[in-house]
Amino acid sequence: MSVTEKREDYITWDEYFMGVAILSGKRSKDPSTQVGACIVSQDNKILSMGYNGFPKGCSDDEFPWGKEHEKDDPYNAKYFYSTHSELNAILNYRGGSLEGSKLYVTLFPCNECAKAIIQSGIKTIVYGSDKYDGTPAVNASKRMLNAAGVRYYQYQPTGRKIEIEV
Ligand SMILES: Nc1nc(=O)n([C@H]2C[C@H](O)[C@@H](COP(=O)(O)O)O2)cc1CO
Numbered sequence: 001m002s003v004t005e006k007r008e009d010y011i012t013w014d015e016y017f018m019g020v021a022i023l024s025g026k027r028s029k030d031p032s033t034q035v036g037a038c039i040v041s042q043d044n045k046i047l048s049m050g051y052n053g054f055p056k057g058c059s060d061d062e063f064p065w066g067k068e069h070e071k072d073d074p075y076n077a078k079y080f081y082s083t084h085s086e087l088n089a090i091l092n093y094r095g096g097s098l099e100g101s102k103l104y105v106t107l108f109p110c111n112e113c114a115k116a117i118i119q120s121g122i123k124t125i126v127y128g129s130d131k132y133d134g135t136p137a138v139n140a141s142k143r144m145l146n147a148a149g150v151r152y153y154q155y156q157p158t159g160r161k162i163e164i165e166v
């Protein structure tokens with residue numbers, strides 16, 4: 001029997017792009033928080049992706065993955081060294097302008113990433129978790145994003161399970 005009707009259970013744009021962000025985060029070596037990001041053009045083309053990790057040349061095996069407060073030694077914690085997924089996605093883009101684009105990210109952007117998001121011309125953020133809501137970094141981030149007119153809203157999970165065998 002030939003099938004002539006269009007498939008109806010295809011994934012939505014939001015599921016697709018948030019799914020790509022989640023998949024990208026799976027490359028992260030961070031033992032506690034893995035974050036992924038995907039930047040999309042106004043006509044739904046993926047422009048860039050990123051996840052949190054150390055910059056090129058800074059070995060994942062030599063630089064520390066711990067948290068500052070565990071050792072009370074900031075040089076031996078990840079925070080000075082890890083590049084956030086959103087910044088990596090912005091920096092990974094070599095194609096020109098990100099003006100008017102949309103960012104899908106699994107965790108709400110911090111104040112430092114908010115600056116890069118605003119300056120690169122990203123106009124919309126779709127985020128997953130907001131687990132650091134209320135912290136100074138997120139408060140400052142929201143203040144800047146609001147002032148700059150960057151729209152943000154939380155992704156609403158659909159509950160669809162997507163299994164991929166690799
Ligand atoms: N929006 C974000 N994007 C990110 O890529 N990160 C990264 C930086 C660290 O590698 C990790 C946070 O570590 P932790 O404090 O939850 O153990 O996630 C963190 C945030 C939060 O602002």
Ligand SMILES: [Zn+2]
Pocket residue numbers: 084086109110111112113114
């Ligand atoms: Zn950040």
